[in-house]
Amino acid sequence: MxxxxxxxxxxxxxxxxxxxxGEEFLPGDGTRREKEDIVASKYGLADISDKLVRVIPLSGxxxxxxxxxxxxxxxxxxxxxxxxxFNGPTTGFLPVSEYPRYIExxxxxxxxxxxxxxxxxxxxxxxxxxxxxxxxxGFGKLDEGIIMKxxxxxxxxxxxKEGSMVSLIKELTGCNITVGQNGLVWIKGxxxxxELKARKIIEYICENSFIDGLTEKxxxxxxxxx
Amino acid sequence: xxxxxSYTKRTDGRKFDELRPIDAKIGVIPEADGSAMYKSGNTxxxxxxxxxxxxxxxxxxxxxxxxLRINYDMMSFSVPDRKKPGPNRRSQEISKxxxxxxxxxxxxxxxxxxxVDVFITIPQADAGTxxxxxxxxxxxxxxxxxxxxxxxxxxxxxxxxxTIVVDVCxxxxxxxxxxxxxxxxxxxLSRSKKLALLQLDGKIGVDELKExxxxxKIACEKIxxxxxxxxxxxxx
Amino acid sequence: MIxxxxxxxxxxxxxxxGKRFDARKTDEYRQIEVKTGxxxxxxxxxxxxxxxxxxxxxxxxxxxxxxSDGPEDGTFTCSMELSPMASADYELGPPGIESxxxxxxxxxxxxxxxxxxxxxxxxxxxxxVWAVYLDLYAVNNDxxxxxxxxxxxxxxxxNAKMPVYNEKEEKxxxxxxxxxxxLNKNAMAFNMTFHKIDDHIIVDPSKEEExxxxxxxxxxxxxxxxxxxxxTSIQKGKEGAITxxxxxxxxNLVELKLKELxxxxxxxxWGK
Numbered sequence: 242m243x244x245x246x247x248x249x250x251x252x253x254x255x256x257x258x259x260x261x262x263g264e265e266f267l268p269g270d271g272t273r274r275e276k277e278d279i280v281a282s283k284y285g286l287a288d289i290s291d292k293l294v295r296v297i298p299l300s301g302x303x304x305x306x307x308x309x310x311x312x313x314x315x316x317x318x319x320x321x322x323x324x325x326x327f328n329g330p331t332t333g334f335l336p337v338s339e340y341p342r343y344i345e346x347x348x349x350x351x352x353x354x355x356x357x358x359x360x361x362x363x364x365x366x367x368x369x370x371x372x373x374x375x376x377x378x379g380f381g382k383l384d385e386g387i388i389m390k391x392x393x394x395x396x397x398x399x400x401x402k403e404g405s406m407v408s409l410i411k412e413l414t415g416c417n418i419t420v421g422q423n424g425l426v427w428i429k430g431x432x433x434x435x436e437l438k439a440r441k442i443i444e445y446i447c448e449n450s451f452i453d454g455l456t457e458k459x460x461x462x463x464x465x466x467x
Numbered sequence: 468x469x470x471x472x473s474y475t476k477r478t479d480g481r482k483f484d485e486l487r488p489i490d491a492k493i494g495v496i497p498e499a500d501g502s503a504m505y506k507s508g509n510t511x512x513x514x515x516x517x518x519x520x521x522x523x524x525x526x527x528x529x530x531x532x533x534x535l536r537i538n539y540d541m542m543s544f545s546v547p548d549r550k551k552p553g554p555n556r557r558s559q560e561i562s563k564x565x566x567x568x569x570x571x572x573x574x575x576x577x578x579x580x581x582x583v584d585v586f587i588t589i590p591q592a593d594a595g596t597x598x599x600x601x602x603x604x605x606x607x608x609x610x611x612x613x614x615x616x617x618x619x620x621x622x623x624x625x626x627x628x629x630t631i632v633v634d635v636c637x638x639x640x641x642x643x644x645x646x647x648x649x650x651x652x653x654x655x656l657s658r659s660k661k662l663a664l665l666q667l668d669g670k671i672g673v674d675e676l677k678e679x680x681x682x683x684k685i686a687c688e689k690i691x692x693x694x695x696x697x698x699x700x701x702x703x
Numbered sequence: 704m705i706x707x708x709x710x711x712x713x714x715x716x717x718x719x720x721g722k723r724f725d726a727r728k729t730d731e732y733r734q735i736e737v738k739t740g741x742x743x744x745x746x747x748x749x750x751x752x753x754x755x756x757x758x759x760x761x762x763x764x765x766x767x768x769x770x771s772d773g774p775e776d777g778t779f780t781c782s783m784e785l786s787p788m789a790s791a792d793y794e795l796g797p798p799g800i801e802s803x804x805x806x807x808x809x810x811x812x813x814x815x816x817x818x819x820x821x822x823x824x825x826x827x828x829x830x831x832v833w834a835v836y837l838d839l840y841a842v843n844n845d846x847x848x849x850x851x852x853x854x855x856x857x858x859x860x861x862n863a864k865m866p867v868y869n870e871k872e873e874k875x876x877x878x879x880x881x882x883x884x885x886l887n888k889n890a891m892a893f894n895m896t897f898h899k900i901d902d903h904i905i906v907d908p909s910k911e912e913e914x915x916x917x918x919x920x921x922x923x924x925x926x927x928x929x930x931x932x933x934x935t936s937i938q939k940g941k942e943g944a945i946t947x948x949x950x951x952x953x954x955n956l957v958e959l960k961l962k963e964l965x966x967x968x969x970x971x972x973w974g975k
Contacts, residue, residue, distance in 0.1 A: 253699045256572070256609055257617030257658035271614075280658070282574065282616060284609035284698060301612015302500050302519060314704050326704055330519035330533075330581045358707045368530070369580035387713045387724070394612070433717050437726055496843045497755050498790050509743060513842070515788035538795055540786070543838040544745035544761025547877040552782055552838055553797070586788035588840070590759055591742045 251288050253299070254281040260294055261287075271296030285394075303329050303393035303423040305371050309363040310380070312388065312421035313373070315353050320346060323353050325361065327423045328390070331369050335361060339374035341381065358383040360419055360427070386417070386429030387436055391447050393424035398450040399443055406446065409456065413463045414439040438466050472629030473645045478638040479508075484682055486622070486634045486689060491602075491697040493610045501611020503697075505603035508636055509593035514603035515586045516611040519575065522582035533575030534582045537566040539600055541589040561597045562587075568601060568621070568654045568663040574614045583613055594637040595623040598652050601664070606694050619663055620690035621654035624683040626671055631679045633686040646670060651679050655687040706914045714915060715901040724909065725754075730956065732907045732964075737854075737971045739862045746879065747863025751855040751971075753907055755845040760837065760855035762863040762884075766826055766875050767834035777824025777833040781810035783852055789841040808938045809839065809853050809894070812923035816892040816935035819860065823885035826868060833865075835884070846909040849921055853894035854971070860884055861891075861972045892925035892935045893968050895960055897953055899943060904952055906960065917943030920953060924961045932958050 254260055259278040268274045271283035272294050281287065285298040298304075305311065305327075313327030325333035335353075337344060344352050353359065360380050365372035375381045391399060400407050400420050411418055416430035416439045426443060430436040445462050449455060477483070487508030496502035499515035506512075522528045539562040543552045565587065575583060585608065587600035598621035605619050625635035628645030635650060642648040649669025656663055662680070671679065696702050717723060727733070733754030742748040747762035769776060783806035787793040798806075813819065824833035837859065839852045864879040898908045898916035905912060913919070918941045927933040934957070939945065945953075 255618060255695050255698050256615035257656075258695075273616075282614050283612060284615075285612070298612040300501060300610055314707060316705070328704070330578050331521055356705055356707050358709060369528070383709065385709050385712060388707065388710055433720055433722055436713075437722065437724075440724070441726075496788060498843050498845065499788060502788075511742075513788070517787075517791050520791070538787070542742065542759065542761060542840055543782075543836070544742050544748060544763050547744050549763035549765065549836055549838075552784055584787070586786065588786065588788060590761075590840075591744060593744075 251286040251297070253285070254287045254296060255284055256281055260296075261289065265292055267293050269293045269295030271298065298394050300392060300394055303327070305329050305363050305366055305423070307363055307366060309422035310360060310419075311363060311373070311423040312358060312360055312383070312419070312425035312427055313423070315355055315357045315359065318349050318353075318355065323349065325359065325373055327361075327371075327421070328425065329371065329423060331371060333361070333363075333371040333373045335359070335373045335375065339364070339372075339376050341376050353382060358388065358427070360421065383419075383427050386427050387440070389426050389428065389440055389443065391424050391426060391443060393422065395447045395450050396420055396422055396424060398455065399426070399446050401456075406456065406459070409459060410439055410442050413442065413460070438463070441466060470629065472627070474627035474630040474642065477632060479636060481634075483630060483632045484686065486686060487636065489690070489693050491606065491693055491702070493606055493697060499607070499611070501607045501609070501613070503603045503606035503610060505599050505606065507595055507599050507602075507634060509591060510595050510599045511589065511591040512596065512599035512603040513588045513590065514600065514607035516583065516604075516607045516613065517586075518583035518611070519578040519581035519613070520584075522580060528580040530579050531576070533578035533580075535566055535570050535573055535575065535585070536582055537562045537569065537585045537587065537604070539565055539587045539597070541592060541596065545589045545592040561600070564664055564666065565597065565601055565604065568619060569604060569608065571656055571661070571663045572605065572615045572617055572619050573608060574616050577614065583608070583611075594635050594640050595652075597621070598623050598654070601654055602690060602694060606698060609698055617656050617658035618691060618694060619654050619656050620687040620694060621652065621664060622683055622686040622690060624651040624653055624679045624686070625649065626651070626669065626675060626679065629675070631675060631682055633682050651683070653680065653683040653687070655684050657691045660684065706911065710911065711915045714911060718900060718903040718905070723905070724911070727907075729903055729905045730960065735854075735971065737858055739858060739974070745859075746866060747859045747861070747884070749855050749858035749862060750842070751851050751858060753847055753851045755843055756847055756851050757842040758848060758852040758855045759840045759842055760852070760859035762859045763836040763838070764863070764866055764875070765834050765836070766831050766868065766873075769825075769829065769832040773821070774829040775825040775832065776821040777819070777835060779810070779814060779819060779821070779835045779837070781813065781837045781839070781856070782806045783809065783839040783841070785841045785844075785848070790844040793844075804938070804940070805849050805852060806839070808849065808921055808936060809856050812853060812892055812894055812936040813837075813856060813860070816890045816923065816925055817887055818857075818890045818892065820885040820887055831873070844910065846911075846913050847896060847907050850894050850896050850907065853923070854968070857891060857893060857972045861886065862974075888973070889928070890925055891969065891972060892923040892933075893964070894921055894923045895957060896921040897956065899945075899949065904949070904956060906956075916941065918945060920945070922953075922957055924957055926961070926965065932961050
């Protein structure tokens with residue numbers, strides 16, 4: 242068994258598999274310690290950085306993390322806030338206190354109505370609900386545009402290192418794009434063709450997320466769409 | 468083990484500890500969060516997993532951990548005599564024993580008040596349908612990214628007269644010579660090697676049962692290797 | 704998730720330019736994939752996909768008593784299961800109205816087109832006839848389950864083989880002959896579902912398009928003895944009402960699509 246593995250040599254592991262042995266390793270996300278073994282508790286890519294071992298999932302529902310930006314839909318209006326569906330294991334709750342300005346109790350529906358889409362930040366993760374906020378700049382109700390769903394586990398590839406990939410897509414299509422960590426992507430372009438192009442590029446990235454030199458491949462793919 | 472067995476050669480020529488040819492795939496149902504197909508000989512099982520997702524109605528929610536819900540169903544044309552569509556008692560029982568077995572694999576402690584739904588369907592049946600269903604479901608659960616302590620594999624061990632065999636086919640199920648056919652489906656967990664499902668239909672002595680369980684364990688290890696290869700994309 | 708208004712607006716804006724989200728034209732079908740013999744205990748079986756939407760069909764035959772109004776005619780029963788494995792929106796339980804409606808539409812299309820020649824399914828007059836069971840299962844729902852299921856039904860029936868009937872013991876053996884079902888090849892009617900969204904009529908809807916349409920209308924069509932289009936079943940669904948111009952448009956589309964698709968569909972169903 243290899244003692245060290247670099248980022249590019251990640252291998253797929255299955256639940257119950259021993260990823261690595263050694264007292265010095267720490268079990269991170271998707272792993273657990275059993276005596277000397279760090280064991281996978283999820284199906285995905287094993288990643289060892291420094292001494293932290295974790296499993297990066299390849300598939301499966303979105304697992305919310307504090308600080309994530311998610312795109313969700315208003316599904317219910319309570320007296321003190323809105324219930325939000327963001328395709329996660331539980332629903333989200335946007336308290337009225339996390340709305341950008343003060344609103345009265347009877348203004349809730351005018352502010353955000355059933356079916357409206359919002360870009361929100363994940364504040365707090367509770368047992369059966371997730372607290373959201375749209376108070377910061379850049380968050381709030383989404384106006385016109387299209388929404389597409391991607392595998393939430395591919396979101397890092399769609400965004401790219403420090404946003405480089407999503408910037409590239411914006412450049413290639415002239416579209417405004419926001420990628421929710423939960424796998425929902427909002428696209429608004431100058432024309433329908435631009436939006437369709439952005440959609441196709443994002444689908445391409447998701448289908449080819451494993452290959453090296455994805456950036457170059459994306460550029461060539463975009464050329465074929467002209 | 469007194470007396471010789473009348474069953475000296477298997478109906479399809481396999482060795483006593485030989486499995487039928489296996490074919491497995493993941494991702495066969497794009498709408499599901501995870502899915503898999505498992506084929507053993509002429510038995511095909513498809514499993515689709517949805518979740519963890521919010522469980523309705525609320526009174527069924529478990530505040531300590533997520534609920535695992537299994538639904539096993541055979542397609543009406545999967546068997547020689549058409550089965551009326553819809554659940555029957557057999558499918559309800561199979562759903563339950565499957566749920567008990569798979570509950571040992573999954574870890575839903577981080578997902579209170581949610582449900583993980585597993586739908587197992589059999590489009591074609593040639594014995595060993597419940598174990599094929601479990602084998603497909605385990606891959607589908609992993610594919611769905613559901614947190615799991617370990618995997619599981621299942622096989623139908625059989626005793627034909629006095630001979631213990633693994634992966635019983637339909638013809639063998641109908642064997643009538645001597646002590647006839649005894650059907651023993653088993654499911655073993657991949658890491659802890661514990662027995663998560665055990666049923667018996669027929670008759671067997673204690674030593675024979677021990678032999679059957681041992682053969683079943685080894686067969687399950689082989690099946691698990693194939694499940695793992697499929698998940699890792701190492702087949703074909 | 705329910706259909707957000709901004710997405711609905713976009714679908715309509717795209718249609719105004721004759722485009723759809725997957726870049727198809729309004730009268731364009733997704734890629735069709737057909738497999739036969741997906742279940743070997745069935746007398747006939749098939750899997751059909753339009754894009755990612757998939758349905759399994761299986762045909763089983765048994766010997767039964769004829770109905771009193773047709774002592775020498777075979778019987779036909781058709782059912783459609785919308786299994787929750789096919790979509791996060793489906794729930795477990797007895798067939799809901801959606802699956803009941805689909806099963807009945809497909810049943811009518813096949814029965815009324817006289818695709819199956821029931822008079823040739825007699826075993827013993829007044830006592831025993833062949834009962835044909837056609838069971839359809841949704842495997843993956845990405846829109847337009849009805850058309851996919853209707854085609855799977857045709858393929859499964861076209862590929863079915865008659866079981867051996869043991870006259871002496873008066874029972875059906877689990878063995879197949881080389882004979883197919885008595886089918887009227889020329890009566891092969893296939894199902895086309897049209898949806899109206901805004902001012903546009905589209906075929907082969909995606910899941911989102913199905914949700915926002917004003918109405919849908921499914922028609923099963925084939926050619927008659929004089930090579931003229933014949934419609935053997937119609938079902939209008941959802942609330943919206945059809946104008947006379949729209950009906951004209953739809954019927955023109957039926958004739959057009961029938962001409963365009965008939966040879967292709969024939970090939971899928973009969974294999975050549």
